[in-house]
Amino acid sequence: MTATLYLIRHAPHDHLGRILSGRTPGIPLSDDGRGRARRLSAALSARRFASIWSSPVQRARETAREIVTGRGLGVQVDNALDEIDFGDWTGKTFDTLAVDDQWAIWNSARGEALTPAGESMSAVQMRVVTFARTVALAHPGEAVVLVSHCDVIRAALAGWLGLPLGNALNFDVDPASVSRVAVGDWGARVLSINEVFA
Incomplete structure (x- = not known):
C-alpha cells in the first residue's frame, strides 16, 4: 500500500531572504505569511489527511x-x-554570509560541506527520509502532511529522485509550497515539486 506525503514548506516570516533564522526561537509568521498559510489551508480543504506533522x-x-x-x-x-x-x-544576515568562504563551499558542495558546529546535509536527508518512510508505512492508502523547511524538503526530494545532494539547489521549494511524494514498502515516487497555491 502507498501513502501520499504532502511536504509543505512553512509560510513567510520577516527574516525571509535577509537573515539565516535556522532554529532561532520566537520568529512567527509575518502578516503576509499568515495570509498565505490561510490560503494554502483553503486550497487543501477538499483533501483528507490522516495526520499533520510539523x-x-x-x-x-x-x-x-x-x-x-x-x-x-x-x-x-x-x-x-x-x-x-x-x-x-x-542568526547571521545573508550579506554577512556572502563573504564567508565556508558558506560559499556549503552552497556549491552540499553533499560534502559542513556547517560550522552544526549539521551536514546528508544527516538532514537521513533523518527526514527515515521519518517520512515511517509515517507513510503507518498510513497506507492515506495522505499525510509534513510541514518543514526549504533545505530539509530539498534534501528529502533529492534522495527520492536519486540526485546527489550537490544538485539539491537545482529546484525551488518556495514558502507555503507543496511537494507530493508517494511512499510505500516498494520505495518512493515524487509526484510534484513546489506546487504553489497561496
Missing part, C-alpha cells in the same frame, strides 16, 4: 495550525522535520 520551529507550527483548522486534527511535532542546525551561522 517541525518544532514556530513558523512551521503556525503554518501547520492553519492547515488543521476545521479538520478535527491536532498538529504532531517531531524533531526529524526540524530546520537544519546551521551552528555558528544561525
Whole structure:
C-alpha cells in the first residue's frame, strides 16, 4: 500500500531572504505569511489527511495550525522535520554570509560541506527520509502532511529522485509550497515539486 506525503514548506516570516533564522526561537509568521498559510489551508480543504506533522520551529507550527483548522486534527511535532542546525551561522544576515568562504563551499558542495558546529546535509536527508518512510508505512492508502523547511524538503526530494545532494539547489521549494511524494514498502515516487497555491 502507498501513502501520499504532502511536504509543505512553512509560510513567510520577516527574516525571509535577509537573515539565516535556522532554529532561532520566537520568529512567527509575518502578516503576509499568515495570509498565505490561510490560503494554502483553503486550497487543501477538499483533501483528507490522516495526520499533520510539523517541525518544532514556530513558523512551521503556525503554518501547520492553519492547515488543521476545521479538520478535527491536532498538529504532531517531531524533531526529524526540524530546520537544519546551521551552528555558528544561525542568526547571521545573508550579506554577512556572502563573504564567508565556508558558506560559499556549503552552497556549491552540499553533499560534502559542513556547517560550522552544526549539521551536514546528508544527516538532514537521513533523518527526514527515515521519518517520512515511517509515517507513510503507518498510513497506507492515506495522505499525510509534513510541514518543514526549504533545505530539509530539498534534501528529502533529492534522495527520492536519486540526485546527489550537490544538485539539491537545482529546484525551488518556495514558502507555503507543496511537494507530493508517494511512499510505500516498494520505495518512493515524487509526484510534484513546489506546487504553489497561496
